Amino acid sequence: MYVPTMSRKLADLGNQFDTDRVLRSYLKRMCPPEMYAAIKPDLQALGEKTGGELYDLQLQDRPNTPRLVQWDPTGDRIDQIELTDVWQRVLPMVAEHGVISTAYERENGALSRVHQGALAYLLLPASDMMGFLLATTDGSIATLLRSGNEPLIDEVVPHLLSRTPDTFWTSGQWRTEQSGGTDLSKVDTEARxxxxxxxxxxxxxxxSSTAANMAIVLARPESTNDQGRAGLSLFYLPIRDNHDESPADGIRVNRLKESMGAKKLPVSEVTLDGAVAYPVTELQNGTRHLTPMVDRARMWNALIAVSSMRRGLALARDYARKRKAFGTPIIEKPLHYDTLADVQATFEGAFHLTFRFVELIGKEENDALSNEEQHLLRALSPLAKLITGRQAVEVSTEVIEAFGGSGYVEETGIPALLRDAFALPLWEGTTNVMSLIALRTLRRDGRLEAVHNEIKRCADAVDTPALQHAMKQAQDAFKAAVQWLADTLEHRGEKALEAGARRFAYTIAHALEAALLIRHAQWAIQDEGRRPIAVAEYFTAKGINHIARRAHYDGYMLAKDFNRQSLFQSEAPIDTGSQKAAL
Structure with missing residues (x-):
């Protein structure tokens, strides 16, 4: 008789706070002792749930997806969305643990965002991609508060910040239309x-948030003569009071999207046919008022990315302890543990960049940002989003391989890690879009200098020779990126600049990750000995400098697969290696 060799889940998680050395070490460095002592019990309780009951529920609920019920038995249109069991369990926990509200209650001032980031980081891997909805909820709160629309703030924000599940609301942002992409000037939803x-x-x-209670919607008032971005306005759209209700009149859910990943997220197409809405700000320049939404969407995207990396590593590490090959646990195999070490280093660099972003958001909300930190925040916003999204895909790929053939089997839940990770470089702008935004942002006065000074501050905090050597690689990579920018602006023009934007952004982001990781490593040596040095050396060994002196027309030729060099005879590549770095 055939007896299955794997009669239970492939790996166990345990308490996801107690077993997370990186999170605990970071919080001990960042938080005053009394704050850490106060927040630790709730983080431990949440870590126990996410590594225990919620992980078990995720495996049980794996085959299920949201369901759209458009008609009731009498033939009336209802458009109700039935959420998965995991979502129904997690939504109340978001309220109860203050995963949104903690940031705005500000019991710990600017560090309240760090506390919220830790809560989110622990809950997100167990939420089946609810993070996108929580991102837009957080962003909606910030947008409303920044708007100064007091009647709307008084009516809506208390629901979004409620710690009581029955009164807690979530919010979406509805921008994307058939044209898609980042060119919002093409939005043609009309406000009459x-x-x-x-x-x-x-x-x-x-x-991505049709199951929410409300949405912030971009629409064009019929009275405007401006058909570009400036003619768009922000509107508050009430959708439903409770998550299990039908949407308000004038809102039709046409279908749920069938996506490659994030299958538990109810993504849909919606028709607005006379839905009542309320202006958030003046009837113009709506996109300008979206900055708080955009920053928090990018912050949450990075939090989803680093928390998913941590989940994959936790599963792979436990599996490697249990799985034997030729009589030995594979965690003892040199190539396997070397591979996991590479993945761990990638995760830790992403973690420290993400939480630096979180720190700056918190300081901004508490009016505690210096002018230089304001420049740094503007630089980190696209950089953190683009690099962590790509790293999540890289890490989840390695995690699947770490399980071998079992990682390819749907019943294990492991393949979903990769499918879900692919949403992260796409949502709120692809890697190329983010790279161009980063390039544009870093060309503005003060931005590159702020990044330079951040790396220098990290370097000044390091006095261990091995860490100083690793830090020099980060500094050299940053200098190479600045050198390339100056040379390209002077000698090669905008096309070459755009063609190299991705390599430029990767280099700056990796240099920041390395610097922040190494700065923390210097602090952590007192408790962890050799380990912080090892992770710094593994991270820098993977390569930080991605700058390449390529002729952009060569890329054009290869992309279109032709050989007509004569079209570009006037654009001969030049040697700019002797040029001085700008910083």
Missing amino acids: YEDGEWRLYGHKWFT
């Missing part, structure tokens, strides 16, 4: 003033 109310008409092609 009818019978004393604003009503929305249009089609939102991709909404």
Whole structure:
């Protein structure tokens, strides 16, 4: 008789706070002792749930996806979305543990964001990609508070910040239409003033938060003559009071999207046909008011990325302790543990960059940012999002391989790690879009200098020779990126600049990751001995400098697969290696 060799889940997790050396070490460095003592019990309780009951529920609920019920038995249109068991369990926990509200209660001032980041980081891997909805909820709060619209703030924000599940609301942002992409000037959802109310008409092609209670919607008032971005406005759209209700009149859910990953996230196409909405700000320049939303979306994207890396590593590490090959646990095999060490180093660099981003958001909310830190925040916003999204894909790929053939089997839940990770470089702008935004941002006065000074501050804090050697690699990579930018601007033009934007952004982001990781390593040596040095050396050994002196027309030729060099005879590559670095 055939007896299955694997009769249980492939790996166990345990308490995800107690077993997370990186998170605990970071919080001990960042938080005053009394703050750490106060927040630790709740983090431990959440870590126990995410590594225990919620992980078991995720495996049980694995085959299930959200379901759209468009009609009731009598033939009435209801458009109700039935959420998965995991989502129904996690939503109340978001309220109860203050995963949103902690940042705005500000019991610990600017460090309240760090506390919230830790809560989110622990919960997100157990939430089946609910992070996108929590991101837009957080962003909606910040957008409303920044708007100064007091009646709307008084009506809506208490629900979004509630710690009581029955009164807690979530919020979406509805921007994307059939044209897609980042060119918001093409938004054609129209706002019409009818019978004393604003009503929305249009089609939102991709909404990742249809199950929310409300949404911040981008629409064009019919009275505007501006058909570009400046003619768009932000509107508050009430959707439902409770998550199990039908949407408000004038909102039709046409279908749920069938996506490659994030299958538990109810992504849908929505038609707005006279839905009542309320202006958030003046009836123009709506995209300018989205900065708080965009920054928090990028912050949450990075948090989802680093928490998913941590989840994959925890599973792979436990499996490697249990799985034997030729009589020996594979965690003892040199190539296997070397591979996991590489993945661990990638994760830790991403972790420290993400939480530096979180720190700066917290300081901004508490009016504690210096002018230089404001420049640094603007630089980190696209950089943290783009690099951690790509690293999540890299790490999840290695995690699947760490399980061998078992990692390819759907019943284990492991393949979902990779599918879900692919959403992270796409949401809120692809890697190329983020690279161009980063390039544009870093060209502005003060931004590169702020990054330079951040790396220098990290370097000044290091006095261990091995860490100083690793830090020099980060500094050299940053200098190479600045050198390339100056040379390209002077000699090669905008096309060459755009062609190299991704390599430039990768280099700056990796240099920052390395510097922040190494600075923390210097502090952690007192408790952890050789380990912090090892992770710094592993990270820098993977390569930080991605700058390449390529002729952009060679890329054009290869991408289009032709050989017509004569078209570009006037654009001969030059040797800029002797040029001085700008910083």
